[in-house]
Amino acid sequence: MERPRLIREDGLRHDGRRPDELRPVKVSVGVLNKASGSALVEYGATKVLAAVHGPREIPLRHLLLPDRAIIRCRYHMLTFSTHERKSPVPSRREIELSKVIRESLEPVVMTEMFPRAAIDVFIEVINADGGTRTASVTAASLALADAGIPMRDIVVGVAVGKVNGVLVLDIDEVEDMFGEADMPVAVAPSLGMVTLLQLNGVLTREEFAEALKLALRGASQIYGIAREALRSNYMKVRVEE
């Protein structure tokens, strides 16, 4: 791929967005039939499906905890979700992301209400155009909420990047590939808690402070969309009844 001009002369990004502008965010909840809860989340061309099964018993009894439920999480990319075919063998990246996504959800799920049970979160990246892990966090927490699992808050994710020296919100694949830094963040806005934070790249202390502020602003916008999607889903159910 040729390196495109990431910040145009008019100060806008290669796709015409302002630096602090999200891609169009689409959220639908309760999209699957058999799962306890599900959500489909799109950030621009990035498309992620999450399904939750449980709380339920699992045959692997030795994994279970006596005082709370365990959360099991798999972040997985479909083979055709990327430019080059992704090998179906689990990659080191997928293993790491499964862990950090699970850890972003643990603080908000009231696992103590379901001792000796497992809550399973399956995340399928259908199309990858940057920000798949942050879209995954949003989708997973909405699927958990849709499953009726008690939670302290929902968690939403968004990435901030640095491209051509400019901090930009919700980076896409091109900006990730050719930019200088990628900082995925997930927050539980009502708790005021950061539950996922990674940085791939180099930032000064000042840039980091600004990047975190930008991420929190973006997250609160997504939080509004996510809450509305949840609410409208239940309004719909009420009308149908």
Added chain:
Amino acid sequence: MSHTPSTDMVTPKLKLMTVVNMLKKGTRSTGRGLLDFRQIEIVPGYVPNADGSALVRLGNTVVVAGVKLEIGSPYPDTPNEGALVVSAEFMPTASPTFEPGPPDENAIELARVVDRALRELKAIDLSKLAIVPGRKAWVVYVDIYVLDHDGNLVDASSIASLAALMNTYLPKVEVDEAGNIKVDKSSKVAPLPINHKVLTVTISKVENVLFVDPDLEEESVAETKLIVAVSDDGRIAGLQKSGSGGLTEAEVSAAVDIAIKIGSGLIDLVTSKMLKQS
């Protein structure tokens, strides 16, 4: 699939409560402060057959990192550069809870965090590692083995990796007209070109207390931690929140400040120890 870990080691609740209460009072069992590291010992060149190595003792945690240089093909997108590959294994010697087998998610995460810090900062000058531009280049393998686990494996591993890389020398290479490459590993011609030094400082959190370099008991009470990679010019070269809890925005900010402050001192300490022993 990643799942909530069961408690690694069975520790009496009373002991854990004592550890938490001490941390909340700003004290620790060994008498050090919340922002004090344990004693660091570095043995450069611990493995003579490696192209560079270091054994690091951080308190009772022991990590050995080794570097092997191999001739390989450069990546298509960087045809005139060498390559860096970092991996880590938690050995069964280190803890009764570590099983032999392929690296688990914790080892993979550790290796990837160390890898990203080195890579993003361009800590190693890979552009100087081409042998036949476009065709052959050095591949720098950094392999980390945790031998004894008493907490803070990430920081110990990042110190060991930095020390091992600083201990690495490029061997003599001759390329003849036919393009055959002859390597003489017995004669070392130059140190591995290093642009920047980098290591991680991990900030642990219990309730609202932030502290560094936990031993295993302190680590087992920590709710979460923020790994901060700090460069020798005081920039942030990587971040990773690891563990099940969360941090407030103020805690994140405080943790990053602490890490930058401690990190530069730690890099100086590692550098001076390496100079003294070479």
